[in-house]
Amino acid sequence: MSQAAIGLPPATGPEALRAENIVKRFGAVTALNGVSLYLKPGEMLGILGDNGAGKSTLIKILTGFQSPTSGTMTVDGKQVALKSVDHARALGIECVYQDLALIPGLSIYHNMFLNREPLRPWPFRLLDNKSMRRRAVEALEDIGVNIPSVDEEVAMLSGGQRQAVAIARAVYSNARILLLDEPLAAMGARESGLILDLIDRLKKRGDLSLIMIAHNYAQTLEVCDRVMLFQHGEVTFQAKSAETSVPELLEVVKRNYKIVRGA
Amino acid sequence: MSAHQQPLSAGPGIAARTLHGFLRFREASIVVVAILLIIYFEISNSNFITNANLQTLSQFISAPVIIACGEIMLLICGEIDLSVGMVFAIAPFIMYFCATSLGLPIIIAMLIALAVAGCIGLINGFITVKLRVPSFVTTLGTLFLINGLTLTISKGFPVDTPGSPAFAKIMGAAGYAEIIWAVIIVAIMHVVLRNTRWGLHTIAVGGNVLAAAESGINVPKIKIGNFVLTSVLGAFAGIVEAYRIGSTDPLAGGTNMMFLAVAASVIGGTSLMGGSGTIIGGLVGGLVLGVLQDGFTIDGINAYTFDMIIGGAILIAMVFNIHVARLRRAGRKL
Ligand SMILES: Nc1ncnc2c1ncn2[C@@H]1O[C@H](COP(=O)(O)OP(=O)(O)OP(=O)(O)O)[C@@H](O)[C@H]1O
Ligand SMILES: [Mg+2]
Numbered sequence: 001m002s003q004a005a006i007g008l009p010p011a012t013g014p015e016a017l018r019a020e021n022i023v024k025r026f027g028a029v030t031a032l033n034g035v036s037l038y039l040k041p042g043e044m045l046g047i048l049g050d051n052g053a054g055k056s057t058l059i060k061i062l063t064g065f066q067s068p069t070s071g072t073m074t075v076d077g078k079q080v081a082l083k084s085v086d087h088a089r090a091l092g093i094e095c096v097y098q099d100l101a102l103i104p105g106l107s108i109y110h111n112m113f114l115n116r117e118p119l120r121p122w123p124f125r126l127l128d129n130k131s132m133r134r135r136a137v138e139a140l141e142d143i144g145v146n147i148p149s150v151d152e153e154v155a156m157l158s159g160g161q162r163q164a165v166a167i168a169r170a171v172y173s174n175a176r177i178l179l180l181d182e183p184l185a186a187m188g189a190r191e192s193g194l195i196l197d198l199i200d201r202l203k204k205r206g207d208l209s210l211i212m213i214a215h216n217y218a219q220t221l222e223v224c225d226r227v228m229l230f231q232h233g234e235v236t237f238q239a240k241s242a243e244t245s246v247p248e249l250l251e252v253v254k255r256n257y258k259i260v261r262g263a
Numbered sequence: 264m265s266a267h268q269q270p271l272s273a274g275p276g277i278a279a280r281t282l283h284g285f286l287r288f289r290e291a292s293i294v295v296v297a298i299l300l301i302i303y304f305e306i307s308n309s310n311f312i313t314n315a316n317l318q319t320l321s322q323f324i325s326a327p328v329i330i331a332c333g334e335i336m337l338l339i340c341g342e343i344d345l346s347v348g349m350v351f352a353i354a355p356f357i358m359y360f361c362a363t364s365l366g367l368p369i370i371i372a373m374l375i376a377l378a379v380a381g382c383i384g385l386i387n388g389f390i391t392v393k394l395r396v397p398s399f400v401t402t403l404g405t406l407f408l409i410n411g412l413t414l415t416i417s418k419g420f421p422v423d424t425p426g427s428p429a430f431a432k433i434m435g436a437a438g439y440a441e442i443i444w445a446v447i448i449v450a451i452m453h454v455v456l457r458n459t460r461w462g463l464h465t466i467a468v469g470g471n472v473l474a475a476a477e478s479g480i481n482v483p484k485i486k487i488g489n490f491v492l493t494s495v496l497g498a499f500a501g502i503v504e505a506y507r508i509g510s511t512d513p514l515a516g517g518t519n520m521m522f523l524a525v526a527a528s529v530i531g532g533t534s535l536m537g538g539s540g541t542i543i544g545g546l547v548g549g550l551v552l553g554v555l556q557d558g559f560t561i562d563g564i565n566a567y568t569f570d571m572i573i574g575g576a577i578l579i580a581m582v583f584n585i586h587v588a589r590l591r592r593a594g595r596k597l
Contacts, residue, residue, distance in 0.1 A: 060477075063477075065476070065477055084479060085476075085477065085478065085479030086479045089479060095477075097477050099473065099474065099477070100474070101471075101473070101474040101477035101478050102471070102474055103466070103467045103470040103471050103474055103475065103538075104470055104471060104538075105466060105470040105538045105539050106463070106466060106467060106470060110463060114463070114467060114475075114478045114480070115464070115478045115479045115480050117460055117463065119460070124454075124459075125459075126454070126458040126459060127458050127459060127460065127463060129458075
């Protein structure tokens with residue numbers, strides 16, 4: 001099997017998302033060197049890999065934030081060229097970025113509805129702060145993460161609390177495809193448990209599909225249906241979680257490790 | 264940040280309450296300073312609160328406050344416009360030439376002047392956002408460019424403002440017309456900043472430009488839009504000022520007008536680092552500058568002293584702002 005083909009599926013059944021041969025270059029740096037992946041409806045895919053392997057870059061391409069140098073993408077079986085974050089959102093793709101994409105000086109509820117603010121109907125289409133505040137309180141209470149008040153500026157929150165806000169924002173947007181870039185990195189054990197519970201509940205409710213980037217191999221194998229390994233801009237391994245193990249993953253990582261310098 | 268503090272299931276934390284209180288106090292403290300200054304000048308000189316002097320005062324503060332409404336939006340989204348004082352000067356000339364040489368109706372002439380100003384804002388924004396020249400440098404360039412243009416087309420001579428006396432009255436010639444325009448614009452821009460998507464996105468862009476872009480906010484649109492807004496408001500202020508005086512001077516406005524507007528913004532609590540600011544603060548900042556200028560003039564203090572006092576006021580305001588920014592950063596580490 002060629003390197004580029006590792007991420008590709010047996011072409012059967014419906015797919016929520018598929019990316020083929022994605023290449024992304026930043027000047028001399030090749031962040032992604034022909035990456036392919038697919039995501040079945042209702043599936044949870046874990047992506048593991050070295051720092052700088054290109055995981056976040058792939059996520060940003062899938063959200064329409066960056067455009068690939070080359071490669072194609074399909075959403076729900078239809079080929080698309082994402083034009084913007086709003087475009088991806090309209091197709092049901094939501095993301096928790098690694099940097100969380102929060103505005104420190106704005107309140108939690110404004111952050112939770114940033115760029116999809118509910119507006120009052122008449123006559124000036126002003127911000128509906130009341131509805132934003134109410135829905136933000138509901139969402140955060142539903143998750144169960146301890147946050148003092150949705151009026152608080154995000155600048156006042158701890159790292160884990162900020163992650164909870166970013167996750168709540170993505171999860172309560174009725175997304176069908178959720179992309180989570182290290183969502184649990186700053187979370188305590190109790191809080192990551194709450195988030196994983198939440199994801200579980202959402203998966204049971206409907207056809208939510210997820211991609212989660214993480215660095216915790218054991219946890220990823222436990223919660224994801226399938227895992228992929230990213231190294232130096234390529235997919236070096238893929239398996240169903242049930243058919244692989246932490247030692248095997250570590251072995252692959254060690255075998256394929258190479259130092260990549262910008263040419 | 265939120266102006267509305269309604270009871271919630273969970274109350275704000277102590278740190279947030281202190282910060283909110285402090286922030287609110289900071290805005291209130293400028294109001295207090297303004298009131299104290301007015302009391303001081305009224306006591307030291309009984310001519311201060313008279314109809315004639317209030318009119319003078321209102322005329323002094325109107326133009327800088329109108330311009331500050333745009334400048335504050337720009338400062339919040341992390342940019343600055345140094346050229347706006349020159350747009351202030353050129354706009355009434357454009358209007359004059361459209362009305363006299365081209366014989367256009369006065370309203371059309373005014374709309375053309377505002378549209379040209381909008382194009383200048385568009386150019387400022389395009390060079391800054393798309394060609395990635397810092398706005399300080401971009402608008403420094405257009406500052407000289409527009410000034411040269413004004414002096415060329417006017418040949419350096421003032422002209423009378425065109426149009427009927429009634430039109431002139433509405434546009435600024437009537438006693439309090441200018442300040443009424445200023446207050447209307449302040450009220451609109453306050454709502455725009457606090458209660459519209461545009462205002463929220465402006466704060467977001469200045470607070471964390473990458474996060475704003477990742478959230479799908481069209482950062483170039485917000486920035487360029489605020490450059491256009493600032494230029495148009497600068498042009499409008501120039502037109503209103505010209506009608507108040509009854510003539511259009513090619514040397515009107517300029518850097519002094521621009522610096523007054525920036526000073527009003529900064530004294531009013533808008534951060535030069537972007538991400539926060541208030542329109543009402545800009546109005547009060549303009550009032551403080553006006554009261555200082557007017558009061559010291561009545562008291563017979565000369566212009567040199569006045570400049571020193573303005574300088575001091577700006578420095579104190581900046582120390583305040585940076586202190587608040589440090590508190591915020593400290594809050595982030597909680
Ligand atoms: N905007 C950019 N400009 C230039 N280079 C970039 C940019 N974004 C990413 N890169 C480069 O692309 C490569 C992949 O980065 P990416 O953030 O995708 O890695 P990652 O797998 O998410 O790593 P980590 O586990 O540390 O988050 C890195 O070498 C990085 O320096
Ligand atoms: Mg990453």
